[in-house]
């Protein structure tokens with residue numbers, strides 16, 4: 001069976017002050033059905049941009065796919081015209097946006113919005129679509145779903161609005177769901193409920209989920225594989241267990257060291273010194289070199305993403321740590 005989503009050599013460029021610069025470089029991954037792949041990295045590293053590129057939602061004139069292939073549920077979408085792309089977006093892939101109001105229209109009731117998607121993509125009658133919208137609202141555990149169909153997005157709390165967005169994203173039973181920081185705006189209890197909900201939908205429907213987060217705790221409990229980005233590059237990827245047990249890239253190690261843990265006093269947290277360089281002054285070679293404690297001469301050339309000798313599914317874009325014995 002083909003992967004739910006396959007991305008090969010994806011490069012996204014942004015036009016900044018009239019100059020096109022690569023903001024996401026040569027990203028490749030496969031997402032299997034039923035799998036959760038987490039995409040992590042600090043603010044501005046290119047997580048949302050990767051998601052928007054896969055969705056075909058780059059703002060025209062500002063962003064473009066400069067290279068690469070995107071195959072969603074067996075259909076190559078890179079290069080499709082907008083009308084065809086629109087169909088794939090509703091049918092095969094759904095997205096929960098970092099900002100809920102991006103995908104919800106404030107002047108339409110949520111029931112209308114979910115129904116509209118079902119009418120357009122699944123050819124349901126208005127009546128069938130409304131009934132299905134109610135079922136979906138129940139599925140995402142919105143209390144009094146039948147009445148809430150006629151509410152507007154602003155009449156929901158943050159957590160409930162997030163659920164409405166999930167209902168909308170899964171309405172047409174896509175094969176792939178991209179969840180961009182689906183829980184960041186929520187308090188911890190609601191956060192856990194929303195993640196549980198995603199997990200159960202995934203088990204029931206075999207959804208492949210690309211989970212974007214900067215919360216490594218969420219990664220440890222919800223994903224099978226993880227991919228770390230830094231400055232638009234994937235710098236490490238591997239299975240979650242192997243990654244947490246033996247992070248390879250110096251940036252991943254720094255991220256983990258900066259993560260609060262219950263088994264370590266908070267005073268030991270070490271924030272990563274320095275900042276991600278802006279796109280205009282990204283260094284040649286390894287993009288992490290200016291902040292890296294292990295930097296050496298070879299880092300002036302762009303390191304390849306290299307599989308570890310004893311675990312070929314675990315890759316690091318670092319010439320120094322790729323050499324280490326594990």
Ligand SMILES: Nc1ncnc2c1ncn2[C@@H]1O[C@H](COP(=O)(O)OP(=O)(O)OP(=O)(O)O)[C@@H](O)[C@H]1O
Pocket residue numbers: 014023041042043044045046047048049050059062098214279
């Ligand atoms: N529309 C845009 N115009 C100009 N620059 C943009 C635009 N969208 C993103 N960028 C830039 O592209 C880079 C990657 O941004 P992106 O939104 O993908 O980051 P992110 O990893 O999702 O961060 P966060 O964790 O804050 O959501 C950043 O340098 C950002 O400033």
Ligand SMILES: [Mg+2]
Pocket residue numbers: 047048049098180
């Ligand atoms: Mg983002």
